[in-house]
Amino acid sequence: ITFSLKGEKGDSGNSPKIKTTKQYYAITSNLQQPGSWSETQPNVSTDSNKGKFFWIKTVYTWNDGTTTDSITYTYIGKDGDDGTSIAIKGALAATTNLPTSGAALGDGYIIGYDLWVYTGTTTSDSTHVRGFQNVGQIKGKDGASATQYYIHIAWMKDSNGTGFTTSNPNGAAYDYMGTCVNTTQKPDPTDYKKYSWNYVKGAQGPRGYGVKSTTTTYQIGSSGTTPPTGTWSTSVPNITDANPYLWTRTVITFENGTMNTSYSVATRGTKGALIRQHRGFESGSYKYLSGSGAEEFVDVVYYNEKWYQCKSTYTSSSPSVNDKDGNNNARWEVFLNYKAIATDLLLAKNASIDMVGAQQINLYNSTTGNIYGSYRVAASDNDWSLWLGGKTGSEASFGVTRAGYMKCTSGKIGSFEIRNYTDGTGFTFYNLYASHASTGLLPASDISLDYDGVYVWSGKNTMYDYMKARTGWNGSADGSNHPSWDNGFLFIEGNVSSGANGNVSAINILLTGKSGYRADGIRVNVSGGNTNHAINIQGGDVIG
Known part of the structure; x- marks a missing residue:
């Protein structure tokens, strides 16, 4: 006969968990456990700590309030003696190929798997040849082939394999994630028992509430640590001497009706030090200020045609720009090295600037x-x-x-661009050139004041609707570089065959003379040639 009794349900068991972890440090000269510990980790690389023992104590605090200590130590090694550097010269087939002369200490050769280094030894045996010593094998023999392992990842909904999948869940809810390591890349194992599983589903968090509104208001106050108790305003007030602090209050109201209030405070900056000038050092004992802390002035001294700025405050009856403080730092520095202005006065619109020596x-x-x-x-x-x-x-x-x-010699003057022309002798002539590309109501035009005269072109950018004129040198030059004038001092050319319908004139002279006197539209006087022509008509006729 077998009897069994069902007992009452016991309390749920609690697995111990680490709540906090904290480390402490110590250094001792022997292996005796330290009597005191520090939360600051010491510098174990300093010379004073070499040859000692470095201790670390880790204190684990569990969720039931108990603690556990874990203590480890490490010996801090001392620096070794300087070694002789080795210079590997190359690889040789055998020791018989080692050099017999000219080798320097530290020269090395690889023979087979071994390194032979020249030490100057006179010993001659299987490990000492021609002053070289076999210091050991440095080239390892080929090792066994490595085994390639692959990691497989899977997911499931409970510990019994429900919903097992090796496909990426892409955000779907799975309580467990498992890994399997084997030597097969594909396919992933389909037996969930071959995976190591971890419960990854977190506990349900409290309900969140969104922000319903945010209100920001301002108030000035006399304290920089305690918010004022007066009336808050949505407009920013100006601070005063009595209330130099501007407080900002931000009230966030959440959808569940709860509110969160936060404060921030600001104040105006302190007044900076003013530059105080001295034309030379003051006579007698005088305190020169550097503007540090709450000092009102920065002293600058004009000495030997330079301005010097005081870098550290001190009192002296015989000062010098070469003075130094107790740490051998210069008390004065050349003021012109700074992005600053040193003047007697810079207040008026027409202030006078003295450029102090540099000019x-x-x-x-x-x-x-x-x-x-x-x-x-x-x-x-x-x-x-x-x-x-x-x-x-x-x-x-x-x-x-x-x-x-x-x-x-470059740039533009109105519409005229400054250009240059250099001839074969190296002489450079600068000219003015203006061009208009026929936009709007005006025709296209070019105007040039050049080394050979004045040139004007006007038209519609075609071969059959333009006029051009040049005054000056319009020809060429002879062997002595004398200009020829076969095209005339005034040269006019045009082609308006595709232009507007109407009469055209290359030259149009309109002159109104004075009553009782002669008026000449053109006066010509030609002489000195083999044949002299007042007018040479090569085409067309003369009417009038």
Whole structure:
């Protein structure tokens, strides 16, 4: 006969869990466990700690309030003696190929799997040959082939394999995730028992509530740590001397009706130190200020044609720009090295600027570091006082002398572009050129004031609707570089065959003379030639 009794249900068991982990450190000169510990990890690489023992104590606090200590230690090794460096010269087939002379200490050769290093030894045996010593094998023999392992991942809904899958769940709810490691890449094992499983489903969190509204208000106050108790406003007030702090209150109201209130505070910055100038050092004992802390001034002294700024506050009756503090740091520094202005006064619109010795303001290219312009006090009327576009006034494309003479070799003046022409002798002539591309109501046109005269072209950018005229040199030159004038000093050419319907004139002269006197539309006087023609008509006729 067998009897069994069903007992009452017991309390749920609790698995122990680590709640917190904390580490402490110590260094001792022997293996005796430390009597005191520090939360700050010491620097074990310092010379004073070498040759000692470094201890780590880890304190685990469990969820039931109990603690467990784990103590480990490590010996901090001392630095070894300097070794001789080895220079591997190459690989040889046998020891008989080792050099018999010229080898330096540390020269090495690989023979087979071994390294032979020259030590200068006179011993001669199987490991010592020609001053070289076999120091051991450095090249390992081929090892066995490695085994390739593959990791497989699967998911399931409970511990009995329900919903088992090896496909990515893409956000679907699975309580367990398992891994399997084997030597087969594909396919994934289909038996869930071959996987190691972990429960990955988290506990249900509390319900979240969204933000219903946010209100921000402002108030000034006399304290920077305690919020004011007066009336809050949605507009930002101005701070005052009595209430120099601006407080911001943010009230967040959630959908469940609860509210969260937070504060932030700001204040105006403290007044910076003012520059106090001295034309030379003060006589007698004087306290020079650097503007540090709450000091009201930064002292600058004009000495030997330079401004110096005080870098550290001190009192002296015989100061010098070479003074140093107790740490051998300079008390003064050249003020011109700073992005600052040193003037007697810079208040009025027409303030006077003294350039203190340098007498010039130079402009530098931030990429190349080269000067590209300058404004300076010129020594004479012919010296450049202002220039842009070069290292010097002579090289620059724009410059003005002290006397007001202006040079400009590039750029534009209104519609005219400055161009240059250099002939075979190296002479450069600068010309003015303007061009209009026939947009709007105006016809296209080119105008050029060049080395050979004045050139004007006007038309519609075609070969059959234009007129052009040139005054000046319109021919060529002979062997002595004398100009020829076969095309005339005034040359007019045009073709308006596809232009507007109407009469056309190359030259149109309108002249109204004075009553009682002669008026000549054209007066011609030709002489000195082999044959002289006042008018040479090569086509057309004369009417009138």
